[in-house]
Amino acid sequence: MERVPRLYVERSKEECIEENAAREECVVIQDNVEVWLKKGEPFPEFVDPSKAKFLKKEVYDRFYLYVDRMEQKMTADAILVLPDGRTRIYLKKGDELMILPVEGFTKTLIANVGNRVRTGDAFAAVTTRKGEVHYLKPPKAGTVVFIDEITNSPHYLYYILPEE
Numbered sequence: 001m002e003r004v005p006r007l008y009v010e011r012s013k014e015e016c017i018e019e020n021a022a023r024e025e026c027v028v029i030q031d032n033v034e035v036w037l038k039k040g041e042p043f044p045e046f047v048d049p050s051k052a053k054f055l056k057k058e059v060y061d062r063f064y065l066y067v068d069r070m071e072q073k074m075t076a077d078a079i080l081v082l083p084d085g086r087t088r089i090y091l092k093k094g095d096e097l098m099i100l101p102v103e104g105f106t107k108t109l110i111a112n113v114g115n116r117v118r119t120g121d122a123f124a125a126v127t128t129r130k131g132e133v134h135y136l137k138p139p140k141a142g143t144v145v146f147i148d149e150i151t152n153s154p155h156y157l158y159y160i161l162p163e164e
Contacts (some may be wrong), residue, residue, distance in 0.1 A: 003083050009056035009066055010077040016054040017023055017043050023058040027079060035091055053141070055079055063146040066160065072099050080145055082114040089114070089145055095161065097145070098138060102156040105129045111144050111157065138162075 006029050016026040022037035030052040066076045080089040104126025111123035122135035146159035
């Protein structure tokens with residue numbers, strides 16, 4: 001079973017559809033209709049390409065590329081399909097995220113992608129060099145959509161979609 005969420009990000013029609021068939025795995029959305037296409041599958045006739053939105057499959061680890069870290073907002077529409085295959089998280093361009101750092105001597109990740117965390121719930125714990133344990137809690141309730149392991153330092157960034 002696939003263990004990593006699948007990510008689909010908004011792209012142009014040309015990047016998704018070629019000669020009336022899917023170039024890559026993609027999602028076509030028009031109004032309240034979603035069509036999930038595998039590579040090579042024909043483009044549905046009942047969808048008007050001029051009114052549709054196209055989302056192409058992307059490598060999940062590249063999620064951070066679609067977030068403006070300064071504004072903490074999505075820069076494109078995206079869909080996350082969790083590893084269970086049934087749960088989907090829809091992110092719209094402009095949606096605000098909470099980007100919360102996890103920094104310390106020893107880090108323990110508690111919440112995983114797709115988990116809902118409430119204001120009083122710890123999403124991670126850090127242990128200091130003196131052995132003190134501090135639990136990190138979000139300022140608002142939300143759903144974890146991405147955990148970025150910072151490559152140039154042994155820290156993490158949690159990306160949490162807050163609830164309304």
